[in-house]
Amino acid sequence: MPVSTRCARSAAKRDAILDAACAVFLEQGYAAASMDAVAARAGVSKATIYAHFTDKDDLFGAVIRARCERNRTFAPVGPALDARATLTMVGRRLLELLLQPDTLAVYRLVTAEAPRQPELARAFYESGPGTGKAEIARMLVDLGRRGLLAVEDPWRMADLFTGMLRADLFMRTLLGLPQPEGSSIDQAVAAAVDTMLRAFAPSPAGAAG
Amino acid sequence: MPVSTRCARSAAKRDAILDAACAVFLEQGYAAASMDAVAARAGVSKATIYAHFTDKDDLFGAVIRARCERNRTFAPVGPALDARATLTMVGRRLLELLLQPDTLAVYRLVTAEAPRQPELARAFYESGPGTGKAEIARMLVDLGRRGLLAVEDPWRMADLFTGMLRADLFMRTLLGLPQPEGSSIDQAVAAAVDTMLRAFAPSPAGAAG
DNA sequence: GTCTATAGCCAGATAGAC
């Protein structure tokens, strides 16, 4: 059997372990997840896991980092739209991503383990909230250049916008609570976008709003 | 020995257990916290803990509920101030509370365990974010009545305001990351308040902003 | 690299005396 085939087999098992570990960690949490469960789900023996990863922490780190890499592509904005359309599109895409069960599970895991694994917390922030914020800031700069929005400090504005997007909807979903009547992604996005437009409308006469 | 003394002794031990458990859970997380550690810290035996609480889950629930009760008093607003002063005062108090290490630790604990303990998550939400939101909505209604702010939907406005307050500062602190230069509570509050005032300034001529 | 089997440990929960 050629070496490449052996390597491919081994890499395939490694991937299977990573996938299984991801599922188990996300479902059960770090401490409650057992290496037995991961092995069973991956269809390998526990010893095989320890051949690929030094210990549970190492496996956990690999899982989180892999997920962070995957979410890096937050996509370009597309054609030139007006301020409302741009903010709405980006806002909805961000909020939909944030509310996905997997995203929430990773968020729970990383925040819970952050005090014990600060390096992992940093990697998560940079690949998640960090890049998201940078994307939004870039979009705001673009809107500012085109005279569609009064943009002084794009980073702070990105903070304000993402903060408004999350607001209560994110918290309730994170906690697994039922959403109250009349609470939807579209409405949350619309409220945030409206507020941004009202607060940062460009001043045609040069007067401050 | 009179009954009341025995009861008092027992209640004192119960409180000691709750305090110790709170510290251990907040420091180590739910799963990593051991009943031995709680017993040692409380100065009692493990058996005594099980005389007061049926199991670890029960103890955990009691700890979280006790903390929730304590934070219920979010205090009245005080004298009648203008919109900026009121928003700034309330905003700073809320953000300072949110960024306290203990508050963050409880947040990490509850969100991590929410999928497994939905009832606890609900209790946390109602005594924490829920009452905070209600307080702020009430304050907004007051500002609206006094003609200092254009308040249509106070609950949604409360969402937007608290969302902007948290924004990046909360996330970074939650993850234990160092704060970037020029990032402070005062600045975060000022940015959120400015945005609120710009977006929801009362319209003297009755025209919509 | 991969398996089976197991070492070694630690934590949650209990028994029984007082």
Add this chain to the structure above:
DNA sequence: GTCTATCTGGCTATAGAC
């Protein structure tokens, strides 16, 4: 109610054959 001592189970990690 409170203690000491212990049971029991599951977990991480490894040894050794292939």
